[in-house]
Amino acid sequence: MASNGDNNASAKPPPEPSPLRKAKFFQANMRILVTGGAGFIGSHLVDRLMQNEKNEVIVVDNYFTGSKDNLKQWFGHPRFELIRHDVTEPLLVEVDQIYHLACPASPIFYKYNPVKTIKTNVIGTLNMLGLAKRVGARILLTSTSEVYGDPLIHPQDESYWGNVNPIGVRSCYDEGKRVAETLMFDYHRQHGIEIRIARIFNTYGPRMNIDDGRVVSNFIAQAIRDEPLTVQLPGTQTRSFCYVSDMVDGLIRLMEGDNTGPINIGNPGEFTILELAENVKELINPDVQIITVENTPDDPRQRKPDITKAKSLLGWEPTIKLSDGIPLMEDDFRSRLGISRKK
Ligand SMILES: NC(=O)c1ccc[n+]([C@@H]2O[C@H](COP(=O)([O-])OP(=O)(O)OC[C@H]3O[C@@H](n4cnc5c(N)ncnc54)[C@H](O)[C@@H]3O)[C@@H](O)[C@H]2O)c1
Numbered sequence: 001m002a003s004n005g006d007n008n009a010s011a012k013p014p015p016e017p018s019p020l021r022k023a024k025f026f027q028a029n030m031r032i033l034v035t036g037g038a039g040f041i042g043s044h045l046v047d048r049l050m051q052n053e054k055n056e057v058i059v060v061d062n063y064f065t066g067s068k069d070n071l072k073q074w075f076g077h078p079r080f081e082l083i084r085h086d087v088t089e090p091l092l093v094e095v096d097q098i099y100h101l102a103c104p105a106s107p108i109f110y111k112y113n114p115v116k117t118i119k120t121n122v123i124g125t126l127n128m129l130g131l132a133k134r135v136g137a138r139i140l141l142t143s144t145s146e147v148y149g150d151p152l153i154h155p156q157d158e159s160y161w162g163n164v165n166p167i168g169v170r171s172c173y174d175e176g177k178r179v180a181e182t183l184m185f186d187y188h189r190q191h192g193i194e195i196r197i198a199r200i201f202n203t204y205g206p207r208m209n210i211d212d213g214r215v216v217s218n219f220i221a222q223a224i225r226d227e228p229l230t231v232q233l234p235g236t237q238t239r240s241f242c243y244v245s246d247m248v249d250g251l252i253r254l255m256e257g258d259n260t261g262p263i264n265i266g267n268p269g270e271f272t273i274l275e276l277a278e279n280v281k282e283l284i285n286p287d288v289q290i291i292t293v294e295n296t297p298d299d300p301r302q303r304k305p306d307i308t309k310a311k312s313l314l315g316w317e318p319t320i321k322l323s324d325g326i327p328l329m330e331d332d333f334r335s336r337l338g339i340s341r342k343k
């Protein structure tokens with residue numbers, strides 16, 4: 001099946017960014033806002049940004065799925081600030097870059113209060129774009145592979161417009177992210193805002209909530225606790241799993257580069273969910289049982305990123321394969337669960 005053409009096509013060049021960008025008083029540091037920075041990917045991003053001593057990092061988070069614990073290593077640091085704030089409310093800060101991650105990402109959490117999820121995606125993104133416009137900041141949105149819905153082309157490249165149910169139980173998230181992308185491009189074309197859009201594919205690693213509900217964290221927690229691994233039917237559905245340090249590297253490259261995106265960031269290594277369960281069983285607990293359970297509506301049947309653009313435009317590709325990433329996550333889960341390896 002054919003793709004839908006160039007997403008970036010625009011008739012005329014966008015206007016210049018806000019003059020405020022160039023009218024600031026001299027300042028040596030880069031002031032970076034990370035929304036959703038207390039969450040899984042956000043906190044790893046903050047760690048990486050804080051390594052650069054020219055960066056000042058402000059995190060805003062409402063702690064719905066994130067935790068202060070993920071950032072405790074930075075409390076009291078002079079270049080770090082944490083604000084309890086909900087992005088559905090306006091925010092007044094002075095920053096140069098915005099990494100906009102705030103949004104529950106696990107299906108069980110984003111479906112828990114769907115109206116809030118879509119407000120976070122739409123009003124939250126509008127607020128962050130309004131902020132970017134006022135201060136002339138560059139803004140990066142963490143969009144998702146879910147914008148492709150249950151994809152009819154495989155692997156998915158950025159020119160594919162997707163196959164999304166607009167009225168389903170996942171729509172608050174996938175349609176919400178699609179509107180967020182639309183808003184990003186409208187602010188770019190209309191107001192000259194410097195935008196970056198990452199389409200993130202399934203990402204895993206240390207610090208995921210133990211009971212997050214997503215498949216890798218579920219299977220690892222189950223294997224450590226000696227509970228059966230719950231493969232949702234049919235088990236032949238596929239996902240491609242990216243380790244979090246690779247993801248953070250891709251996001252920073254996208255922010256620092258010249259391309260608006262959207263750009264897929266993910267690991268093209270594709271596994272059926274049953275294969276994932278077998279991998280976790282082999283690596284963590286060969287005695288654990290694998291069982292099948294009912295699935296939820298509209299679960300995408302296949303997903304794998306085409307990362308040609310990320311390779312050529314960002315010089316990025318993932319470096320950590322699943323069989324190396326699972327043990328790294330296992331260490332973190334064991335220490336948080338207080339269950340050591342069997343002798
Ligand atoms: N992890 C993945 O596989 C994946 C895949 C695709 C896209 N993404 C996107 O990456 C981003 C981060 O995902 P994650 O896996 O780290 O999820 P996460 O749930 O761990 O982090 C999301 C963070 O946003 C915060 N948040 C939620 N709603 C908020 C609101 N209204 N105001 C302020 N803060 C709010 C949460 O408390 C949490 O700290 C999300 O935008 C998600 O859609 C993640």
Ligand SMILES: O=c1ccn([C@@H]2O[C@H](COP(=O)(O)OP(=O)(O)O[C@H]3OC[C@@H](O)[C@H](O)[C@H]3O)[C@@H](O)[C@H]2O)c(=O)[nH]1
Pocket residue numbers: 105106107144145146200201202203213214215216218219230231232233237239273295296299300
């Ligand atoms: O215990 C489980 C959990 C999940 N699954 C299956 O594993 C697959 C992946 O499910 P997850 O809940 O981890 O995540 P999904 O791929 O459905 O959605 C994710 O996609 C990308 C991001 O935007 C989000 O992090 C999330 O929406 C699904 O087919 C699901 O049915 C299981 O078989 N068992």
